[in-house]
Amino acid sequence: MKVFALATQKGGVGKTSTTVNFASSLALAGGRVLVVDLDPQSQAGAALGVNLIGEDQLARSLGWALQARLQGMRMPMPDIWFDRTELLEDFGGQGTLHLLASEESTMTAAQDLIHKKGFQSTPILRRMLLEAAEHFDFVVIDTPPAVSSLSATALAAADYVLTVCVPEYPALKGAAATRGTVRYVKDRTNGECDPQYLGVVLNRSNPPSKWKGQEVNIRNGMLEAGLNPFQRDVRTDNRISDSFAYGTPAVIRFASHAPGKIYAELMHQVLARTTQPEEKWEMPERIEPVEDARSSDE
């Protein structure tokens, strides 16, 4: 089982879109995949067609399960996860897709409890996932857009950390900050958790003909900051945003069109890094900054 966490301090850059589409690509390729929604805003669940509403549903939320565990009770994971494999039914593959769903009140309460218990409770999610390792080939964790006990829990749970950036300066800062945080996880968990930083996905990118100075600087900045950009970036595409409303990720709705192809390529590049030493990782070339009249209007 390989556990990926998608994290960055900047909100709105596409963590959730990347999580659900990357996870779905893995499942379409035949993987047994679990999506873990750690964001109290529950958008990953919504993108997979699950909304926890009503008292009777709260006991199936990940926030509830985390609180129970922090208080010494264990919930069997198969009792709470949602099987979303039906989303893959048109494809006839071997893959499966499950979700540990978030819900705002229970997740916020879990966040407070983890915070109160201090850093020794940070490995809680990792321990939970390891108990379910026989069921899954891949786990993909979506995180909230802030430095919080929940994002610390996600990084600690991960074997690999991915971050997401858009072609805007604050997003580059947010990704770099997250990359820095990954380095401290091992010490802070007394060696129990040891995530590897894998790379940054550039999301909502533009075709080269539309690059302004800022986009060129961000592309080069990702290399210079040691963020290890992937060669495949994800262009702005309304099919990706519209798919949230359908509860089915774009790579499933448009499997044989651009969204499906782009995320499949990204998936291969991500997986390649999990099996190769860092010095072999392929990265995009540095771009020569051009004096560009269009950049003056920023």
Ligand SMILES: Nc1ncnc2c1ncn2[C@@H]1O[C@H](COP(=O)(O)OP(=O)(O)O)[C@@H](O)[C@H]1O
């Ligand atoms: N490549 C893309 N093309 C078009 N819209 C996108 C793309 N990636 C994300 N979005 C949209 O941008 C918004 C923020 O994305 P989201 O994945 O929710 O970010 P985050 O989880 O980092 O807050 C959402 O409305 C989403 O649909």
Ligand SMILES: [Mg+2]
């Ligand atoms: Mg999100």
